Amino acid sequence: MLLEYGAESRLIEQLSSRLGIALGCTSIEISLIPSAIVLTTLIGDSSVTTTRRAHEQPINMSIVHQIVAICIAAEQNPRNIMMVERSLANIHANPYPAWLIVPIIGLSCAAFSHLQGADWPGFWITFLAASVGMMVRRELSSRKYSLLIVFAFTAFVCTLIGSLAFYHDLSSTGRIVLSSSVLLLVPGFPYINSMLDAFKGYISMGWGRWTQATLLTLMSSLGIMLAMGLLDIKGW
Known part of the structure; x- marks a missing residue:
């Protein structure tokens, strides 16, 4: 979502890593290209790698701000996966009329x-x-x-x-x-x-x-x- 809605690459990498650690991961490794994101989640000696395609979306800093807020909330309430999933599902665009x-x-x-x-x-x-x-x-x-x-x-x-x-x-x-x-x-x-x-x-x-x-x-x-x-x- 960060990649789709126009966040800069450093912010995408930092937020992904911070959110992963807040949810109990050992570390997050991420690779970015303009049309996709490759993310490896490390938990102890285990790892999971996933690739997600970024679909074309209009730039929307409101959505980026909401994701930043979710990350901060997750760091304040570690390992609260349900809260993060619920917050991500409730993200909305807040367009100007x-x-x-x-x-x-x-x-x-x-x-x-x-x-x-x-x-x-x-x-x-x-x-x-x-x-x-x-x-x-x-x-x-x-x-x-x-x-x-x-x-x-x-x-x-x-x-x-x-x-x-x-x-x-x-x-x-x-x-x-x-x-x-x-x-x-x-x-x-x-x-x-x-x-x-x-x-x-x-x-x-x-x-x-x-x-x-x-x-x-x-x-x-x-x-x-x-x-x-x-x-x-x-x-x-």
């Missing part, structure tokens, strides 16, 4: 456009483009589409709506609108995690996460270029 997250994302992108010098019509077009883009992203994600497809299609929609700035010269800062309306697709968290993993010695995890973030950036660029090609918009 759509009525809040959609306008907030739109406002953040619009505020950035304003900081870059967009006029007020450009500000509101950016707000509209980013808000609709976030709605599209949430809807596609809820239907379990690949993140690569979600990013490409969302970028396409954001660029199409942002191009309203060029319609009858509604805004004199159309290029700022186009660049600001797709900021919700910047994969900052995967890039940060990849650098942290690489600096802390998890080279394969760092490369894997960097590759994933680069692919997301590439697909976003593809959606932007497709929309600009259809509308015959020349550059930013």
